[in-house]
Amino acid sequence: MSNICETCLFESKSSYITPPSAEDLKKMKALSAPEFPNSSDEDEASLKPQLSAPSYLHHLRENESPPFLKPQTEPRPHILVGTIMNEDEAVAMIAAADADKENGLKKFIGNFLIEKNIVHNYAIGEKNFLMSLILEVIDYSAQRDFDAFRLAALITIYIDTHLYFRWYYWQSPTAVWNYFKQVMIRHTIEDTPDGEEVFRPQDCYDIITHFHSVYLANMPLIHIITFGTNRLKLIWPFKLGK
Numbered sequence: 001m002s003n004i005c006e007t008c009l010f011e012s013k014s015s016y017i018t019p020p021s022a023e024d025l026k027k028m029k030a031l032s033a034p035e036f037p038n039s040s041d042e043d044e045a046s047l048k049p050q051l052s053a054p055s056y057l058h059h060l061r062e063n064e065s066p067p068f069l070k071p072q073t074e075p076r077p078h079i080l081v082g083t084i085m086n087e088d089e090a091v092a093m094i095a096a097a098d099a100d101k102e103n104g105l106k107k108f109i110g111n112f113l114i115e116k117n118i119v120h121n122y123a124i125g126e127k128n129f130l131m132s133l134i135l136e137v138i139d140y141s142a143q144r145d146f147d148a149f150r151l152a153a154l155i156t157i158y159i160d161t162h163l164y165f166r167w168y169y170w171q172s173p174t175a176v177w178n179y180f181k182q183v184m185i186r187h188t189i190e191d192t193p194d195g196e197e198v199f200r201p202q203d204c205y206d207i208i209t210h211f212h213s214v215y216l217a218n219m220p221l222i223h224i225i226t227f228g229t230n231r232l233k234l235i236w237p238f239k240l241g242k
Contacts (some may be wrong), residue, residue, distance in 0.1 A: 075164050077182035079196050080156045084116060089150035093138075109134050111184060118159060122159055125225045144203070153198045154207065157183055161215070166226055173219050180211055 085093075089112070097105035109131050113119050119127045138157055141151045161180045165171050188204040190197035199207065215222070 085152040085154040087149045087152050090148040131223050
């Protein structure tokens with residue numbers, strides 16, 4: 001009986017699974033255990049400031065296809081007088097508003113945006129936004145008694161800044177803000193190499209404040225209107241219990 005027990009005990013000991021080696025344990029730990037940054041990697045592990053808007057789309061930045069891929073040539077601030085709207089077109093715009101008090105101005109602006117290739121006709125949201133923006137600029141200019149020349153210049157600056165914002169999907173508010181300020185400086189100080197005195201310094205200050213209120217403060221909404229957004233619909237495959 002004792003021999004049988006000893007034999008069973010021997011067989012049971014011999015049937016044990018071979019314990020993993022130190023190398024195997026190291027591999028298992030590498031696959032299962034989370035990696036924590038070392039003290040030397042604290043700078044890389046720390047949170048980086050959000051530079052682009054809107055932040056809730058930031059994860060799409062890793063996409064390498066347009067419009068997420070940054071274009072090669074970035075627009076630079078320069079003199080914009082007459083490049084988008086000139087003085088004659090501003091006069092024609094006011095004349096269209098006088099001819100048709102109800103729809104003349106909106107119709108002229110809508111056709112103007114299409115003819116100048118500022119926005120496509122099928123981009124209804126962005127087109128309506130730009131029409132509202134131009135109407136706001138016209139009202140702002142009328143309150144400050146701007147003539148047709150300065151009205152055309154201001155509309156051109158606002159539209160050009162929007163095109164700069166639309167140039168890159170991840171354009172940051174700081175970049176748009178600096179671009180607009182540099183453009184306004186070039187249209188205020190005549191002594192600069194590429195400047196032209198269109199507005200007075202006090203006008204420049206008021207315009208920058210106006211731009212911040214009507215455009216920069218609403219950039220997340222403008223981003224959605226300009227680039228659009230997608231809605232994800234999830235269908236739950238199970239019936240809800242009663």
